[in-house]
Amino acid sequence: MNTIVISPEFYNYGSLVVAGILKNLKHKVNYFKGFKNKINADITFISLQSTIHLLKYQKNINSIDSFKVVGGPVTMDPSMVFKYLDVDAVMVGEAENKLENFMRKFEENKLDEIEGVILKDQKDEIPKMIHSNSLDRPLPYIPPDIKNENIRGANVYIETHRGCPGNCGFCQVPKFFGREVRSRKLNEIVNEVKEFVKMGARRIAISGGTGTLYGCKKFKEINEEAFIELLKNLSKITGKENLTIPDIRVDTVSPEIMEAISKYTNGWVFYGIESGSEKILKKMNKGIKIETVYEAVELAREHGVKVAGSFIVGYPGETEDDFEATLSLADDLMLDDYFVSIAEPIPGTPLAEEVKNLPLDKNPVFMEVNDTNVSTIAEFRALKLMLDSYVFRKIPMPMTEKLFNMILKEVKSQSKHIKTVTYMIKDMI
Numbered sequence: 001m002n003t004i005v006i007s008p009e010f011y012n013y014g015s016l017v018v019a020g021i022l023k024n025l026k027h028k029v030n031y032f033k034g035f036k037n038k039i040n041a042d043i044t045f046i047s048l049q050s051t052i053h054l055l056k057y058q059k060n061i062n063s064i065d066s067f068k069v070v071g072g073p074v075t076m077d078p079s080m081v082f083k084y085l086d087v088d089a090v091m092v093g094e095a096e097n098k099l100e101n102f103m104r105k106f107e108e109n110k111l112d113e114i115e116g117v118i119l120k121d122q123k124d125e126i127p128k129m130i131h132s133n134s135l136d137r138p139l140p141y142i143p144p145d146i147k148n149e150n151i152r153g154a155n156v157y158i159e160t161h162r163g164c165p166g167n168c169g170f171c172q173v174p175k176f177f178g179r180e181v182r183s184r185k186l187n188e189i190v191n192e193v194k195e196f197v198k199m200g201a202r203r204i205a206i207s208g209g210t211g212t213l214y215g216c217k218k219f220k221e222i223n224e225e226a227f228i229e230l231l232k233n234l235s236k237i238t239g240k241e242n243l244t245i246p247d248i249r250v251d252t253v254s255p256e257i258m259e260a261i262s263k264y265t266n267g268w269v270f271y272g273i274e275s276g277s278e279k280i281l282k283k284m285n286k287g288i289k290i291e292t293v294y295e296a297v298e299l300a301r302e303h304g305v306k307v308a309g310s311f312i313v314g315y316p317g318e319t320e321d322d323f324e325a326t327l328s329l330a331d332d333l334m335l336d337d338y339f340v341s342i343a344e345p346i347p348g349t350p351l352a353e354e355v356k357n358l359p360l361d362k363n364p365v366f367m368e369v370n371d372t373n374v375s376t377i378a379e380f381r382a383l384k385l386m387l388d389s390y391v392f393r394k395i396p397m398p399m400t401e402k403l404f405n406m407i408l409k410e411v412k413s414q415s416k417h418i419k420t421v422t423y424m425i426k427d428m429i
C-alpha cells in the first residue's frame with residue numbers, strides 16, 4: 001500500500017513512530033513535514049497536535065486527494081475533527097496498536113470493524129480509548145535532516161513511558177494515555193537513541209508526561225533505580241550536555257534522582273508549578289502543596305541543578321488574590337527560568353468542559369481590563385508575570401524595549417490562540 005505520513009510543523013515523535021510501523025509492515029511510506037509536497041497515496045495519515053491545527057491547516061488537509069486519517073492529540077474529540085476537516089477517519093488515542101489491523105481492514109473494505117477508529121459516517125460515536133499493554137515496536141522513521149530539527153531546543157523527544165497517575169484538569173495525558181504508567185524496555189529506548197544519534201541527532205530530550213515516573217507502578221512511588229539506569233545509559237550515548245528531561249512533578253523527586261540528573265543530564269529540571277494559590281492548585285486538581293514546590297526547588301539547588309518553572313494564569317475562578325499569590329511565589333523562588341501560559345482548554349480535559357459552559361464574561365481570557373498594552377485579565381496577568389520574571393529570576397535581565405515588545409507579542413499570540421480554541425469548543429466558529 002502506498003502511504004504518506006504528514007506532520008504539519010515539526011518532526012513530531014508520534015508521527016515518526018507511525019511511519020516506522022508502516023515501513024515495518026512493508027508498506028511504501030513517504031514522510032512529509034508540512035503540506036508543500038504533492039500527495040499521491042492510497043492513504044494519508046495526518047498527525048495533528050493542537051486544536052488550532054484544525055483551523056490553521058483546514059484548507060491544506062481538505063484539498064488532499066486520498067483516503068485521509070487524522071491521528072494525534074486532537075483525536076480526543078473526533079466530532080470536532082469532523083466538524084472542521086473533510087477527512088475519512090479519525091484514529092482515536094494511541095495509533096500503534098491499531099495500525100496493522102487498520103491496513104488489513106482497509107484492503108478488505110471493513111474499516112467499521114476496528115475499535116478506536118471513527119469513520120466519517122460514525123462521527124457522533126463516543127470514542128473508546130484503548131491503551132496497549134506493550135510499548136514494543138519497530139524503530140521510528142528517522143528523517144535524514146533530523147539534526148536540523150529544533151523542538152524547544154531538542155532535535156527529538158524520545159518516549160520512555162506513557163500515562164500519568166496525576167489528574168491535572170488542564171492536561172490531556174491522563175485521558176489520552178491513561179493514569180497507569182507503562183514504561184518501554186530500556187534496551188529498546190537505548191537502541192532507538194543510538195539510531196537517532198547515528199542519523200545525526202545530537203540533542204535528545206526524554207518525555208513521557210513527567211520524566212521521573214519511568215519504571216514506576218503507582219503514583220508517587222518513583223522507581224529510582226529504573227530512572228537512574230535510564231539516564232546513565234542514555235547519557236553514555238548522547239553525552240550529558242545533550243540529554244534533557246523536560247517535565248517533572250515537584251512531588252516525584254528525591255536526592256538520588258537529583259544526583260543522577262546532575263550527573264547524567266545537562267543539569268536542568270522543569271517543574272510544573274502552575275500557581276501560587278492553594279485554591280487554584282486544588283481547582284486544577286494538581287495534587288501538590290506550595291511547601292513541596294519549595295522543597296523540590298531547594299533539592300535541585302543542593303545538587304547544582306538549574307530550575308525552570310511553568311506557571312498558568314487566567315484559569316477560570318482565578319481572582320486577583322490568587323494571581324498575587326502566584327506572583328509572590330514566583331518572586332520568592334528566584335528560578336533560573338520561567339514559562340508562563342494562559343490556561344488553554346484542550347478538548348477532552350476537565351478545563352475544556354468547564355470553559356465550554358462558562359459565559360465569556362466570566363472567563364478571564366475574555367474579561368476586559370483597562371490597560372494601555374493589553375485588553376483582558378488573562379493577558380494582563382500573563383504580561384505582568386512574564387515581565388516580572390525577568391526581574392526576580394536568579395540572574396535578572398534588564399528590560400529593554402525590544403524584550404518588552406517580544407513579551408507583549410507572545411502574550412497577544414497566546415491570547416488569540418486560546419480565544420480561538422475557546423470559540424471552537426463552544427461551537428461559536
Ligand code: SF4
Nearest residue numbers: 164166167168171209
Ligand atoms: S502531572 Fe503533568 S503529565 Fe501528569 S496530569 Fe499533571 S500536567 Fe499532566
